[in-house]
Amino acid sequence: MTALQKKPESPVAHLSAGDVDAIGRELDAIRQEVLDSRGEDDAAYIRKVIDAQRRIELASRVLLLGSLFPPAWLAGTAGLSIAKILENMEIGHNILHGQWDWMRDPKIHSTTWEWDSASPAEQWKHSHNELHHTYTNVIGKDNDLGYGIMRVDEDQPWHPMHLGQPLWNLINACLFEYGIAAYDLELGAVVAKKETSDPEFRGRLKAVLGKIRRQVTKDYVVHPLLSGLAAPTTLAANLTANVVRNLWSHSVIMCGHFPEGVETFEKSSIEGETRGEWYLRQMLGAANISGSGVLHILTGNLSHQIEHHLFPDLPSNRYAEIAPKVRDLFERYGLTYHTAPLPTQVASAWHKVLRLSLPNDWLASTTPANAPVQVLALCRLATGGPKARRPQQTAA
Amino acid sequence: MTTTFPVRRPTLRVLRDRALRLAELVTTPLLPDDYLDLVAPLRAGADLRGRIEAVEPETRDAATLVIRPGADWAGHRPGQYVRIGVDVDGVRHWRAYSVTSRLDRPDGCIAVTVKAIPDGRVSNHLVHRTRPGTMIRLDQAAGEFVLPEQLPPAALFVTAGSGITPVMGILRNLPAGATDVVVVHSAPSPEDVIFGAELRSLHRDGRIRLVEQHTDTAGLLDPADLARQVADLAERTTWACGPVGMLDSLEEHWASLGLAGSLRTERFRPAVLVTGEGGTLSFTRSGTRLEAGGATPLLDAAEEAGVLMPSGCRMGICFGCVLPLREGAVRDLRTGEITTAAPGDGVVVQTCISAAAGACQIDH
Numbered sequence A: 001m002t003a004l005q006k007k008p009e010s011p012v013a014h015l016s017a018g019d020v021d022a023i024g025r026e027l028d029a030i031r032q033e034v035l036d037s038r039g040e041d042d043a044a045y046i047r048k049v050i051d052a053q054r055r056i057e058l059a060s061r062v063l064l065l066g067s068l069f070p071p072a073w074l075a076g077t078a079g080l081s082i083a084k085i086l087e088n089m090e091i092g093h094n095i096l097h098g099q100w101d102w103m104r105d106p107k108i109h110s111t112t113w114e115w116d117s118a119s120p121a122e123q124w125k126h127s128h129n130e131l132h133h134t135y136t137n138v139i140g141k142d143n144d145l146g147y148g149i150m151r152v153d154e155d156q157p158w159h160p161m162h163l164g165q166p167l168w169n170l171i172n173a174c175l176f177e178y179g180i181a182a183y184d185l186e187l188g189a190v191v192a193k194k195e196t197s198d199p200e201f202r203g204r205l206k207a208v209l210g211k212i213r214r215q216v217t218k219d220y221v222v223h224p225l226l227s228g229l230a231a232p233t234t235l236a237a238n239l240t241a242n243v244v245r246n247l248w249s250h251s252v253i254m255c256g257h258f259p260e261g262v263e264t265f266e267k268s269s270i271e272g273e274t275r276g277e278w279y280l281r282q283m284l285g286a287a288n289i290s291g292s293g294v295l296h297i298l299t300g301n302l303s304h305q306i307e308h309h310l311f312p313d314l315p316s317n318r319y320a321e322i323a324p325k326v327r328d329l330f331e332r333y334g335l336t337y338h339t340a341p342l343p344t345q346v347a348s349a350w351h352k353v354l355r356l357s358l359p360n361d362w363l364a365s366t367t368p369a370n371a372p373v374q375v376l377a378l379c380r381l382a383t384g385g386p387k388a389r390r391p392q393q394t395a396a
Numbered sequence B: 001m002t003t004t005f006p007v008r009r010p011t012l013r014v015l016r017d018r019a020l021r022l023a024e025l026v027t028t029p030l031l032p033d034d035y036l037d038l039v040a041p042l043r044a045g046a047d048l049r050g051r052i053e054a055v056e057p058e059t060r061d062a063a064t065l066v067i068r069p070g071a072d073w074a075g076h077r078p079g080q081y082v083r084i085g086v087d088v089d090g091v092r093h094w095r096a097y098s099v100t101s102r103l104d105r106p107d108g109c110i111a112v113t114v115k116a117i118p119d120g121r122v123s124n125h126l127v128h129r130t131r132p133g134t135m136i137r138l139d140q141a142a143g144e145f146v147l148p149e150q151l152p153p154a155a156l157f158v159t160a161g162s163g164i165t166p167v168m169g170i171l172r173n174l175p176a177g178a179t180d181v182v183v184v185h186s187a188p189s190p191e192d193v194i195f196g197a198e199l200r201s202l203h204r205d206g207r208i209r210l211v212e213q214h215t216d217t218a219g220l221l222d223p224a225d226l227a228r229q230v231a232d233l234a235e236r237t238t239w240a241c242g243p244v245g246m247l248d249s250l251e252e253h254w255a256s257l258g259l260a261g262s263l264r265t266e267r268f269r270p271a272v273l274v275t276g277e278g279g280t281l282s283f284t285r286s287g288t289r290l291e292a293g294g295a296t297p298l299l300d301a302a303e304e305a306g307v308l309m310p311s312g313c314r315m316g317i318c319f320g321c322v323l324p325l326r327e328g329a330v331r332d333l334r335t336g337e338i339t340t341a342a343p344g345d346g347v348v349v350q351t352c353i354s355a356a357a358g359a360c361q362i363d364h
Helices: A017-037 A040-064 A070-096 A121-132 A160-174 A176-184 A187-192 A199-226 A228-257 A275-284 A293-298 A302-310 A316-332 A342-357 A371-383 A385-395 B005-027 B032-039 B121-129 B161-171 B196-204 B223-229 B244-256 B298-304
Strands: A288-290 A339-341 B049-059 B062-069 B081-088 B091-098 B110-115 B135-138 B154-160 B180-187 B209-214 B237-241 B263-266 B279-283 B289-292 B322-332 B338-341 B347-350 B354-362
Touching (some): A017 A275, A017 A316, A040 A070, A040 A316, A070 A228, A121 A176, A121 A199, A160 A176, A176 A187, A199 A228, A228 A302, A228 A342, A275 A302, A288 A302, A302 A316, A339 A342, B005 B032, B049 B110, B062 B121, B062 B135, B091 B110, B091 B121, B091 B161, B110 B121, B110 B161, B154 B244, B161 B196, B161 B237, B196 B209, B237 B244, B244 B263, B279 B298, B289 B298, B298 B354, B338 B347, B338 B354, B347 B354
Parallel strands (some): A288 A339, B154 B180, B180 B209, B237 B263, B279 B354
Antiparallel strands (some): B049 B062, B049 B135, B062 B110, B081 B091, B081 B135, B279 B289, B322 B338, B322 B354
């Protein structure tokens, strides 16, 4: 993938400024329809999900008190994984977006909610709602593009370090909530700039460590201790549920912006962006996951990532209903609505991580026949320093 | 036993607090309450809630809601109101209603009586669409519209429409013969008199003297009518509850008689008198910005935009809604008085009766 503005054939070249304005107006109308019909059923929906999540979590934790008995371990671990997934995705992520603020219920409000994630709600809201959702897929602005640890675009120069990125990505997936917390702290940048003694950073770090301490105490100390003899198996169950949740949320989020075909944008392209142009960037910068109602709930309706990016503050339960209208709009304006089943999207995103861990075009141009030559060339690039890499980069 | 009582209580409390802190370790980031609410929302220690047990029609546009309050309900004094938080179309609204029930109800429930006002979103919902089983939020009872410990020898209640509700709360709890009571009530027609049958029965039994004025035929109640109907008006301590216009004219009349001290009034809505140009309202912490009209209280405008605001009586009395004004100007809707703040100031303003008077910034 290359930033849209550098592509020889732009996928939006056929759209006039008038078309873009018209797209904006149509999307505003779709949004207004949902706002006008938002009401009792929606409120009942989120309360039902929260209620169900709490019951599943409670039942699973009680079941795990008997986790020495393998079926109890299995059922408890599965239940707790599902409860943690629901808590982070359909509940936490969406409440923190302010999707339910309109209910004026102080118990379900973006300013009062806290979630079971290492990143405190306040910090996550800033990096996610303000930065990622505003600068979606803008290279150099949206840190969600590779989380600052991966090369996810042809335009980013290749470095031998990137050979390891499939491994970093896997590790990040397992520890995703901590990765998010580090990323919300901008830990990498702060360390690089040697600003770790900055009091403002210290305050935020303290908040993160406090949350991690409380989570660890719950999942790895108190709950196992309450299980008595079953302490080790309960600890293993909680660890498993946390990893399952992390892998799941990482996969869902990768599917949102990483699959092949999703566009990125140049920094200069968003200057003076109109409402229509902002919508267009969200349309091209996200991908959906197709599937059943259960899948949609477990992904926190981020399976409707395109609709979510267009309308981040509409209640998540309404994305499915507006998706056909949004898709129709894509088709009428000759744009590609990226959607595919979960395995396809996950594979596509991982393919991109793998492809870009290598120099541009290396993977595509390698066949079993020329493999030895290609590997040799790669070794030369990897060990040859910046000078050896320069021709390859300008060629891209 | 009694001697050890004061010693045991704190120990129990300490134990309970420790148990609670231990429970918090397993419920973080939620609280133990969040789980207990699933099964026992009316328990002691929970946020104060109520469950609507019955909706009893009173007139074509009024109904009494029988509410089972949570265990922490501290009771009320007859004449007081209770604020209830009810979800209408999924959105939480708070309104104040007078408690009309007897203090000694055997089922421990309380009752409020609601009159559906035209275009009243909450009142219409409560009167016409609320079903038993609905959970609502409650505040503790409040209000000064109550009888004094030392009852006056003679009392006069002047009410109109739903203004009868706090008075009914008082009458139902007044021992027979405790004081000489006259009730002057006005409503469009005999059928529109809330608690009509009960009031007339009290009148027949000689417990009160009831004077009904039906405005469809006799016009609005004015001080002249009152003077004619109640000859010994000056000897009575008077409580009045009804529309703003009636209360204003009564206050004027009582003042002109030099009796201002013997009249107490109860208002359920602020009297909006002065409006003007609005402005941009912004919040320092949430960063929310919105256009607020010059006739809309800041509280309503902010809630409309999804901002979670502290609130109380919504009529400028309880000061539960005050927030610091950091910069800009607001207008008191009751008096037109302008309050301004220079950058960095923190003048506290009542958001329920203040509207934007130009750009203003609230610390919230």
